[in-house]
Amino acid sequence: MELAKAYNPKDVEDRIYEFWEKNGYFKPESQIYLNPDEKQFVITIPPPNVTGTLHMGHALTAATEDLMTRYHRMKGARTLWVPGTDHAGIATQAVVEKKLAKEGKHRRDMSRSDFIEEVWAWKEYSHGVITNQSKKLGISVDWNREAFTMDENLSLAVRTAFKRMYDKGLIYRDTRMVNWDPVQLTGVSDLEAITEDEGEPGHLWHVRYPIQTNRWEGPRHAWGSGQWAEGASHFITVATTRPETILGDSAVMVHPDDERYTDLIGCRAILPVLGRWTPIICDEAVQKDFGSGAVKVTPAHDFTDYEVGKRHHLQFIEVLDQHAKMNAEAGPYVGLDRFECRKRLVKDLEKEGLLVKTEDYQVRLARGERSGAVIEPRISMQWFCNMKDMAARAAAAARPDADDKKAITIVPERFEKVWFQWLDNIRDWNISRQLWWGHQIPVWYVAEGSESSQGSEGSNVKNVANLSNLQNRPSQYCELTELEAYAKARADWGDDVTLVQDTDVLDTWFSSGLWPFSTLGWPKETPDMAQYYPTTMLETGYDIIFFWVARMVMMGLELTGKVPFDTIYLHGLIRENDGKKMSKSRPEKAVDPLDMIDAYGCDALRFYLITAGAPGNDIKVEVKTVDGKKQVERIEGARNFANKLWNAARFVLGKVESSSSSESAERYEPANLANQWITARANETILNVRRLMDEYQYGEAGRLIYEFTWNDFCDWYVELAKLDFDRETAEVTVRTLDTILRLLHPFMPFITEELWQKLREVASSKFKLGSLDYPALILAPFPQTNSFSERMSEEESRSVELIVKTQMHILQEVITQIRIVRSEYKLTPDKKIAATISTAIGPDAELLKLHFEAICVLARVDSSQLVIGQLLPAPDKVVSVQMGSRWLYLPMAGLVDLAAEKKRLSDELAALEQAIVKGENLLNSDFGKRAPTNVIEKEKAKLVDAQQKIGQLKERLASM
């Protein structure tokens, strides 16, 4: 069998992926090894947006979920991982509009259906890109069950969900203040209005409004004349960051307890520019100590003021249109953009002597998540979802019930707090968007005739069907299809009725909220729904816990009556060197996962991502740029690990292939120490890895496998095996490699599958290994501990393993100590040295004699000059190393400096004596009285050990 000298992922990855996919190994129906004790494992992928390409966050998601999926599949759980993509309404529409703009086209010049057709075409293309990239990441999803949020069935799911919630009164339409994005011309939810904590540089303008008095009833000169406020004697000063909204003011308010203004309450302030009077009112919403303590109130353009306006029955005066331009109410500023208007208004205020001062101020601006445009609070008619009860149930699902069991477990646990905090303070969800791409709201209105128009975008349908309201007949119908809507409407209105569908679409997260069940066929009662719902695991980044996870739980409970999954595992975010979230807007620091795969291989990238941190913790990717190429040292380290494994396997396969033995032993029962030891260590590793994996400690599990593979298997075991590669050793080597490959498969699927296939080819005819009886590693069982000897119970096995590990430790220590001295004396490996090992008592001598050759080879000792025996006297001029009850004497080819050696030993002696003093003090302190017995015993044992060493050291020094 020919294996390349170094592992080349490019020769392997695509071929192996195709092998898995062609054979249908990702499907639950293909699983051969099924363990009836394992609960089935079902997970749905967080559907990537069809807006572009995958980034490092997706790679982390893929690595984590594929790890989980492969692990459960190998454990014998019936396992399904459902893939899919999200139509991502607002994001996709923005991308396509941008693309059209480059071609000189604009959405508003197209019909809705033509535009949607463009988006579909683009979606097809983008979907292909994403699918290819997903395959590069190695995800073992069942592609036959792939879903898209706008597939026919998933759209039916959306309409069904909407109708059920509508009929129940959970979904309603209302006119209220929403976050308005004046660039994308749609309302967005609270979660999509992003506010930076530190705010943005801006100004706080202090403006004084004249107060109406008997002598001065209002301006006598035109605005801009510079004499507008002439004659006014009293003023009230307010502070604002948005002076243009002055035009929409309908009150000035102060705090009821603010004595400075008591006299002014009830007076009239005259609004700059328009000269309209507004009342001065009092309300608790005012912070006395901010600014002047008086606030302007703009009920139509500010959330707080909206509430104040309702409380005090103020006028709601809109001065901004949907593009955030000043409308006719703005008097002289009509038609101006809000920011232009602000500039001019400030100038004019100054001219009129009404600008008291201008302060620099960090303004906490809300910006649209996608457009980046400054959000303009605006009153509009939208669809809302009442979240209160749904949120209460979702919160309860994560709280322990009477039996102390939680319907949903959140990992890591700390995210429970955020979960409860958000759900317990939930507000209604604005679910309508004034977009074209998405699920159009399944509500039809009775039109005033077929010519009834829906108006242009951004406008709501409030003008339609007002007439019908008066006639005591339903004016709107929520149905699954237009046909059904017409059927209902005709019954009420007669055959001539014309219906017009609501033009809005639903927030993209509405359909995402149905994902775990809509992908399985809901609302239809499909076999998949019956078999795989509720699902098991929801894995995603913690940044979308509210957007997505909470809504899935709420909608799952509402619509299916069940929690959609029992575990939520949240991973961290990918960050740059400086801790900022990695994004394409800073390309010099951003890392493309495909570049990393190209440079290091998919397995290396994945192993890195899994072992880079702990659950829920962010991962900082340290990027270096060398010769224009981005490098990540830790991925390089993972690549080296893959290569190490590759070469270890190359060695094993070569040895096994050339070994003549073909008969497997009756029993598997290794007799030699190295074989016993590696078996013991494999068992230990298997136990720990299984435990850690079941506790979601994937990083720790990966590190254990790394350590076992490199340190134990490659550095010690294989080196020892080389000495005498007999039949038993061949079998143990094959078994151990098989174990490593199976343990590592969920972490590094490609290289392990490739090597395992080769191992099976070479070894399955020579050894009886049940684990090799599978067509592919992906379907093979995850390792179980082997009983150490088939005649022993597990328990006996473990205790023998302990002895074996102790023995091996002695051998390792002897070899290591010789190496250390060699290194101190700077001996080159070609220089073989003499060594005497003096053992005090017991079987030590036998053990070491048995491994005479190992010591000679691994520690570079001259076999004719290695002496092992009981209580041998020290030769002259040697370095002496004490190891427990053993002494190691190394003449070092006459290089030993006796004086230095004496000093070394006395230093050691001094250190030991110090340790004794410390230990005795410790035992004589309260520690000796209060610490648990086993801890005290340990300390005492240490003391005894040290005392013994001191005695020996003294003897040795005396003899020198």
Added chain:
RNA sequence: GGGCAUGUAGCUCAGUUGGUUAGAGUACCGCAUUGACAUUGCGGGGGUCACAGGUUCGAUCCCUGUCAUGCCCACCA
């Protein structure tokens, strides 16, 4: 304003029920290149576990406070 997380070796990070000598990778230093692998081997140096208190026989770990950093939520104009 409320909340969460992080602070451990030059760098990136582990350290899950507190046990007295704190680990890994990488970088660094020394030695070694026909013998599975230089994407390597062998050896080495490097940390008052942010700081200050407290609980405890004992604290990187638990509690309180401080500082620094990152993030989330909330209508301070």
